[in-house]
Amino acid sequence: MTLVPENGQATVLMRSEATRPQMGVIWVCGRQERVAIVGVYAVTGAASGMGRSTAEQLRWEGHRVIGVDLHNTDVNVDLATEEGIQTAIQGVLDSCGGRLDGAVLAAGLGPIPGKEETIARVNFNGVVRLLEGLHDVLEDAGNAKVVIFSSNSTTTTPGLPREIVDAFLARDLDKAVSLAKAAGPEASAAYVYAGSKTAVTHWMRTIGVTPEWAGKGIRVNAIAPGAVMTPLLQKQLDDPKLAPGVKSFPIPVGEFGKREEIAQWVIFMLSPAANFMCGSVVFLDGGTDAYFRADDWPRAIPQEEVPHYFELIEKYKKSVGL
Numbered sequence: 001m002t003l004v005p006e007n008g009q010a011t012v013l014m015r016s017e018a019t020r021p022q023m024g025v026i027w028v029c030g031r032q033e034r035v036a037i038v039g040v041y042a043v044t045g046a047a048s049g050m051g052r053s054t055a056e057q058l059r060w061e062g063h064r065v066i067g068v069d070l071h072n073t074d075v076n077v078d079l080a081t082e083e084g085i086q087t088a089i090q091g092v093l094d095s096c097g098g099r100l101d102g103a104v105l106a107a108g109l110g111p112i113p114g115k116e117e118t119i120a121r122v123n124f125n126g127v128v129r130l131l132e133g134l135h136d137v138l139e140d141a142g143n144a145k146v147v148i149f150s151s152n153s154t155t156t157t158p159g160l161p162r163e164i165v166d167a168f169l170a171r172d173l174d175k176a177v178s179l180a181k182a183a184g185p186e187a188s189a190a191y192v193y194a195g196s197k198t199a200v201t202h203w204m205r206t207i208g209v210t211p212e213w214a215g216k217g218i219r220v221n222a223i224a225p226g227a228v229m230t231p232l233l234q235k236q237l238d239d240p241k242l243a244p245g246v247k248s249f250p251i252p253v254g255e256f257g258k259r260e261e262i263a264q265w266v267i268f269m270l271s272p273a274a275n276f277m278c279g280s281v282v283f284l285d286g287g288t289d290a291y292f293r294a295d296d297w298p299r300a301i302p303q304e305e306v307p308h309y310f311e312l313i314e315k316y317k318k319s320v321g322l
């Protein structure tokens with residue numbers, strides 16, 4: 001297939017066997033016929049970049065996509081506002097007809113100075129609040145998949161204060177932004193951005209394994225891209241203050257990621273291949289995280305956390321009746 005180019009370069013993608021829709025059997029005029037089982041997916045950020053590529057690829061595979069974005073899609077809303085979030089939830093519920101097989105949360109902003117409040121709202125509320133509003137319809141699907149766009153800024157932003165992440169998790173976005181601003185104009189947007197992405201990732205891993213989500217068949221995972229060539233990255237490259245930092249940030253494979261390639265991973269994470277995937281964060285960053293943090297992960301459970309580890313085993317045993 002050839003995708004509509006955003007940067008003037010057409011990209012040809014191969015259909016992947018692993019992500020091909022599952023085949024089912026229906027009876028037509030007394031005869032069995034094999035048909036592709038297609039799904040219904042909500043994709044935020046569907047008008048641009050990686051969300052757009054994901055929506056295009058899903059539609060190409062025969063699925064129905066309900067796009068959510070500021071403009072140029074099915075549900076046009078501002079996810080930075082409470083009203084926009086409520087309208088987005090209602091819009092998806094109205095168009096999905098009671099069936100939602102998955103959701104991709106790609107709408108988001110980059111670390112643009114001066115946009116701290118909007119970054120906080122879209123990157124955190126636009127994921128967490130939206131998903132909470134879609135929980136029940138995802139549960140009804142029986143085997144729904146959710147992919148959240150995190151970022152490798154979660155592990156490569158130096159000195160990100162933990163209190164910023166905690167303020168996001170406490171849903172006190174004003175506090176998160178003011179803590180970030182207190183760190184000075186050079187750091188504030190980067191801290192709000194990395195703080196919001198870290199918080200949604202921790203939220204995802206916390207709720208993702210609970211009876212309310214995993215127990216209801218909803219697999220929630222995150223993808224953590226590094227620098228991927230999209231309008232979001234282009235904006236940073238066009239800014240004389242931000243460009244030097246972006247260009248000097250190490251990418252061992254020597255090039256920016258491509259939005260179409262990231263979309264393929266998202267599709268894979270929505271497919272039956274991801275049935276055993278839950279609470280995972282997939283880094284796709286050309287090696288940046290490994291370059292800075294080679295020895296930090298995998299990491300054994302520290303000695304002082306062992307009692308809590310055994311508490312969790314006991315809790316699990318009780319929950320499954322052992």
Ligand SMILES: NC(=O)c1ccc[n+]([C@@H]2O[C@H](COP(=O)([O-])OP(=O)(O)OC[C@H]3O[C@@H](n4cnc5c(N)ncnc54)[C@H](O)[C@@H]3O)[C@@H](O)[C@H]2O)c1
Nearest residue numbers: 045048049050070078079080107108149151227228230232
């Ligand atoms: N491109 C990168 O290098 C990179 C790296 C790591 C993470 N990410 C994350 O990946 C996701 C997708 O980014 P992208 O690079 O494709 O960006 P993009 O700018 O091309 O697309 C983001 C989309 O989000 C939408 N959006 C922004 N604010 C919104 C609002 N208030 N309400 C509704 N929609 C809104 C935009 O209109 C746009 O269509 C984002 O969450 C971003 O933070 C991007």
